[in-house]
Amino acid sequence: MSKNIQAIRGMNDILPEKILYWQHLENTMRRILNAYGYQEIRTPIMEKTELFQRSIGEVTDIVEKEMYSFNDRNGDSLTLRPEGTASCVRASIENGLFNQTQRLWYMGPMFRHERPQKGRYRQFHQIGVEAYGLQEADIEAEMIFMTARLWRALGLKDLALQINSLGSAAARAAYRDTLVSYFSAHPQPLDEDSQRRLHTNPLRILDSKNPEMQPLIAAAPRLLEHLDSDSLTHFEQLQQLLTAAGISFQINPRLVRGLDYYNRTVFEWVTTALGAQGTVCAGGRYDGLAEQIGGKPMPGVGFAMGLERLVALLEEQENPNLPDPNPHAYLLMAGDKSLQTGLLLAEQLRDALPNLRLLSHCGGGSFKSQFKKADKSGAYLGLILGEEEVLQGRIAVKYLREDKPQESLLQTELAAFLAAYFKLC
RNA sequence: GUGAACGUAGCUCAGUCGGUAGAGCGCAGGAUUGUGAUUCCUGUGGUCGUGGGUUCGAUCCCCAUCGUUCACCCCA
Numbered sequence: 001m002s003k004n005i006q007a008i009r010g011m012n013d014i015l016p017e018k019i020l021y022w023q024h025l026e027n028t029m030r031r032i033l034n035a036y037g038y039q040e041i042r043t044p045i046m047e048k049t050e051l052f053q054r055s056i057g058e059v060t061d062i063v064e065k066e067m068y069s070f071n072d073r074n075g076d077s078l079t080l081r082p083e084g085t086a087s088c089v090r091a092s093i094e095n096g097l098f099n100q101t102q103r104l105w106y107m108g109p110m111f112r113h114e115r116p117q118k119g120r121y122r123q124f125h126q127i128g129v130e131a132y133g134l135q136e137a138d139i140e141a142e143m144i145f146m147t148a149r150l151w152r153a154l155g156l157k158d159l160a161l162q163i164n165s166l167g168s169a170a171a172r173a174a175y176r177d178t179l180v181s182y183f184s185a186h187p188q189p190l191d192e193d194s195q196r197r198l199h200t201n202p203l204r205i206l207d208s209k210n211p212e213m214q215p216l217i218a219a220a221p222r223l224l225e226h227l228d229s230d231s232l233t234h235f236e237q238l239q240q241l242l243t244a245a246g247i248s249f250q251i252n253p254r255l256v257r258g259l260d261y262y263n264r265t266v267f268e269w270v271t272t273a274l275g276a277q278g279t280v281c282a283g284g285r286y287d288g289l290a291e292q293i294g295g296k297p298m299p300g301v302g303f304a305m306g307l308e309r310l311v312a313l314l315e316e317q318e319n320p321n322l323p324d325p326n327p328h329a330y331l332l333m334a335g336d337k338s339l340q341t342g343l344l345l346a347e348q349l350r351d352a353l354p355n356l357r358l359l360s361h362c363g364g365g366s367f368k369s370q371f372k373k374a375d376k377s378g379a380y381l382g383l384i385l386g387e388e389e390v391l392q393g394r395i396a397v398k399y400l401r402e403d404k405p406q407e408s409l410l411q412t413e414l415a416a417f418l419a420a421y422f423k424l425c
Numbered sequence: 426g427u428g429a430a431c432g433u434a435g436c437u438c439a440g441u442c443g444g445u446a447g448a449g450c451g452c453a454g455g456a457u458u459g460u461g462a463u464u465c466c467u468g469u470g471g472u473c474g475u476g477g478g479u480u481c482g483a484u485c486c487c488c489a490u491c492g493u494u495c496a497c498c499c500c501a
Contacts, residue, residue, distance in 0.1 A: 306501030
């Protein structure tokens with residue numbers, strides 16, 4: 001067994017059995033993005049390592065220990081992208097997209113070397129959405145409306161929206177210092193994780209799950225009280241827009257996000273149905289990022305959703321409302337000339353009915369074994385072409401899922417029959 | 426990176442208190458002429474994750490390794 005070569009740990013094959021969920025999710029989101037005027041962008045899955053170091057932040061977990069980095073043959077350090085925002089900003093700078101506002105989206109695999117567990121894999125997939133050049137909270141609201149629309153379209157309930165504001169970069173940095181001195185003044189009760197976070201991401205300490213830390217956290221200075229007034233106004237505007245749209249949300253002062261580039265708005269859609277990995281979609285504003293990467297200052301807002309996690313939610317649903325993958329008809333062929341007649345007939349049907357799902361039997365065999373395959377394929381009708389039918393220019397139609405007697409049609413009538421029966425156009 | 430549980434046929438699992446293994450489903454064929462799904466019959470299936478150790482002998486014990494799962498950490 002293990003003599004065989006296996007897939008890389010944490011990197012999964014998505015098999016035909018599951019692909020319907022993926023396609024449904026992707027198609028639904030594509031449709032919605034299109035309706036809001038967002039355009040797709042495709043960037044390489046590898047970038048120079050420096051791009052991620054500069055955008056995500058040197059001391060974040062992602063950069064410090066989770067990136068798939070290696071040296072190219074010419075010595076450049078390259079990295080499989082751990083997220084999409086940095087590439088998207090880079091591509092926009094490089095191709096001059098920042099001359100006007102942009103609404104972009106992308107979809108694809110991301111890579112992070114973490115220990116796999118439910119809802120967390122080393123190659124995972126995201127749909128990411130970014131908007132550039134927009135300063136007001138209306139764009140954040142639009143994005144949240146869009147995600148809420150997706151949940152509705154997919155029938156996903158039990159997703160809760162949490163929002164927070166980190167303030168301006170300056171306010172956030174000042175608050176960070178305040179927090180560090182607060183926690184440094186009480187070093188005793190800080191657990192090991194929090195000690196580390198003190199240097200990496202002190203805001204993260206507020207999110208600790210350790211019960212012993214709670215009293216200390218409760219007494220800590222509050223981020224919302226340290227917001228600059230512009231950010232506060234911005235945050236209030238967002239809340240107002242959400243309320244007006246009837247989208248309920250929760251302000252979570254502990255919501256800080258792990259990547260360094262966020263300022264002002266951050267938000268997450270969370271669920272309790274997926275165990276420890278409850279965040280299904282998350283994002284925020286990153287006004288300083290473009291400059292950090294070397295472009296001109298350009299406000300940005302974006303979010304990303306984890307496709308594996310959403311697929312897991314869809315799979316738990318009772319009525320996922322997936323498109324029917326079963327063939328409409330299965331063509332059985334046996335006897336002299338039936339193969340040639342049958343395959344030609346199949347092509348004519350496909351010409352006439354582009355939406356027909358028709359499976360032609362291949363590989364010969366008795367009618368009996370062909371019927372077994374027809375049944376197994378899930379097809380609704382068996383189209384039977386034997387010697388007799390070939391001679392008479394007819395075809396037999398057997399209902400495989402209904403208790404109705406078999407019929408015999410002229411081959412020339414078949415397309416019209418199928419169109420009517422399946423309401424195809 | 427840390428901790429725990431697990432790894433037997435394509436799938437879901439049983440089993441051997443250490444003497445090289447079974448079931449169900451699946452798959453293939455059949456039950457008189459060109460008809461599936463039901464029923465019946467037959468067949469196909471695994472060096473028991475891999476490597477090493479203990480032993481006369483290990484799939485079962487021990488160690489390592491790879492993988493899976495869940496949690497911590499972190500994140501989508």
